[in-house]
Amino acid sequence: MKRRTALQASIGVVTALALAACGGGNSDDKSTGNAGPASVTIALSSAPNSLDPAQIAVGPFLNYVDPAYASLLTRKADGSLGAGLADKWGYVGKKNTKFKLHLREGVKFADGTPLTATDVVNSIKYFQKGSGPGGAWFRPLKFSTPDSSTVVITSPTPNPDMGTLFTPAYLGGAIISPAGLKDPKKLASATFGAGPYVYSAKQSVSGDHYVYVPNKNFYDKSAIHFEKITVKVMPNVNSQVQALKSGQIDLMFGTPDVAPTVKGNKAITTLQKPTTWAGLFLLDRDGTVVKGLADVRVRQALNHAIDRAAITKAVYGDYGTPVSQPTMPGYEGYSTEAEKMYPYDPAKAKQLLKAAGYKKLTIPVNYGSFDPVTTKMLQAVQDQLAKVGVTLKLKAAANFGGWINDLVSRKNAATVLSPGTGGDSNFYAQQPAFTKTGIMNVFGVDDPDFNAAYEQLAESDPQSRGAASKDLTDVIVRKALALPVSGTDTIVLYNSELRGVQFPKGTGQLISNTLWTTG
Template sequence: MAMFAHRPRRSVHQVRLLVAAALLTVGSLTACSGTAEEGGGGDDAVLTMAVAAPPTLDPYKANIDLNNIPTVALAYAPLIRMNADRTFTGELAESFGYVDRQNKVFQLKLRPGLTFADGTPLDAPAVVKSLEYMRTVSPKAKTWAATIASITAPDAATVVVTNSSPNPVMRQLFSQAILSGSVVSPAGLTDPGQLAQRTFGAGPYQLDPAGTVAGDHYTYLPNPRYWNKDGQHWKKVVVRVLPDANATVQAIQAGQIDYAALNADAGPAVAAAGLKHITASVAVLGMVLADRDGTVAAPLRDVRVRQALNHAIDRATIAKTIFGEFAHPTSQIAAPGFDGYQAALDDRYPYDPDRAKALLTEAGYPNGFTVKAEAHTPGIAAVAQVVAGQWKKIGVTVELTTDTQVPQWLEHVMSRKFPVTAFGYGNLPTYLSSLDFMRPVANPFNPYATDDAQLRQALDRAIAEPDPATQAGLFQQAVARLTDLAWFAPVVRMDGIAVTGSRVAPLEAAADNGLPSVVTVRPAT
């Protein structure tokens, strides 16, 4: 999708938005050309996969989406690996963890003898230089790593990250799931502009410029200096840019593509074709009831109105009608497997138009009201249109505007022109999502910088709590409070779909946005 092509100064909020929005388009055969030798249908040791749009090769400028995660993972090894069960093991770092009780000081010990693909030694000073570059250019760092005060290398094997305030997600931050721990060679950082066209990592593969045509296909060959030879499953990986999901399904059927990650809209076609696939929740879609102080839309000041709007949404029908079996109704922003999730909150606002009307009457709006709303991208707009129709049944008229470009949507949202907006948001740990959803800082998901003392206190306790179980309970309290406040009207959790051809071994769901990392994809035996 053209609108998701990389822009160097993209905001961190836009990056998070694109985690979901990038799932609303993927792969087409129309751009697929080349010989059988280059991929699908040819050598069993060659993997050919599809992405929706040209990737960004600079790992720190890349959006966390289905276009960029695979290409970054191929060439750049993370410091830490997040496993399928969301536990963590060492990758470039053989050990890691907090060395204080406040979740402020995080230490990593590197494996001995590491080398970048270009032959440069991978030691602690090189990691520090890479992470400092990340802090400078990464849109993610502007919020997710904003607490980092210093990164030092007390010796050649040790990296110490010190935060100015508690940051409990340093493991995630330096894993493949967030990309910020994808270490870049000092040779690449001598001229950072070259990172857009070449790779300077320590991952299992490296870009082959001779086999690459930017914007069409990218070829990766094994990195002879990779530390874990058992992690190299292919003699070549070809990444093709294919913009239509239905054609991608046909290409997999024809044996021309071996692997693709698709959005929930493609689910019926995948199921009808009988293709091997796995699914995992990757994002939540819904409505931001943004004007909680009633600055533009006075009715939204009353929590009963916001709760009424939640009760007026038939989530199950929306999930089935738009996404088939590949989306699930929910009333909360947290997802299964993350620390703030509670299954009971999925049905916190059951579909009940009578209850919705009663709440509107109690709040002083027996005849409803009119409100302006804004949406963007086809998938998110489709959800918003159905929600608007359901709200109409309780007397709430929505004047819906649909933007075609995310930057335009962001501009309108941040100018507070629309008291209600539609959103898509990739699944994240509660600490990271709270920076958008729960903190009184103006951003596209809280443009009016709404504050709630009880919510803020729960978050403050959670982020400083060293015990994971206690911390998870505190994050659950925060998510429950957010849900009761009805600052949002979540509608569905949308699945991503990893689809494979006959030459690929069965997949296991993993922690890269819920879908397997491409480096774990193996040939069929």
């Protein structure tokens, strides 16, 4: 049970950037569809499980947290780190194990309490104990406070991208005030941050809509662009589209089915970006359940046996990209060489299987039938692998909890994570599945080639990091540790009067709603 709970929480951060939470709400200007200067309304499909940064899911659910909780660092449009509650930051020494943050002067929490280094440490220590998906990355960290405005973070192992942990996407940098930590139960339904807005319980209805109004104690009044931010819960994506067209909402997360319905509508802008890869994680790389998967030739045969372009077109249409690697174009670690390693070649696949001693092979695979799009992708892969003598024995789970149970049972040699994973730097993206202690590496496979490449990336400096990240991808693909099929897009549909709605370079997380403005 303990393993299952930890896995369920940690996998949340693996998939979060892919979760297309959709919904709708009420805008001040319902007649024109324009986002007026007074307010903006965001539609999501699900209500938050909590407003507590240490408990809430990430991905689109960040829209419930971002307004009220400023992060220590931010992500600029060019992908670089930007100032937040901290105005200076960087590594101490050259080992990538110590990172220092200097806090901005004059920052106060919404209740007027000044922000101190001790507050930062206490907040992150609380976050370390939470059940939210980002907590796993923070638990090994240690902290010290040389003075009231400086925090030093120490990692037991090298991390070349420690600053990313303190950006909004990971939530640990969303600092909670002493008042909030004094009575953590209140964090579920109220906000205790230092962000530009505060949650208004009086104007909100839990489970239906969540309203945020300006924080009178925010350190930069010029950064408050709206009199009100509303996040409206609307489970039906078609209802969201109608609300967007009529001007009741200003932004929603789309799907391949509904996105084409707004084409040609000048009042609505479509933004899409490949953020996750969909395919099979080949879990049993030591051959515990399926002996053949321990042979690299078998894993390479699987990669040659599928027509990625055809599957991607059939399943994802204009909102997918064929990929042979566990990352997408435009992200750190993407390798043009790796993308050429496995052209569609069923004859080559059969040759490799024969050389490995297999004419036929059966591989048990678990997946979530609750995700119809990913299920369609898996069925297409199943059909194509059957043509080279490989049978996928599918085990469906009706919900995420069932998928977790099937995964940790160690009865399945491969799995499909719905709706995919990615949208992050290679150091974070590849750790869960391929490091020996990774949360998805349920068989504990220890690959020395992967380890060497991962350690090289962990110890890299800014100048060598790009090459080290690409080398890691090349190792994963050359050894066929996975069976990637498609890079899938996150789709955002929004009122054309909004400005600043974008994906920062190299990330799959939409920029904070506090940074949007109106035309």
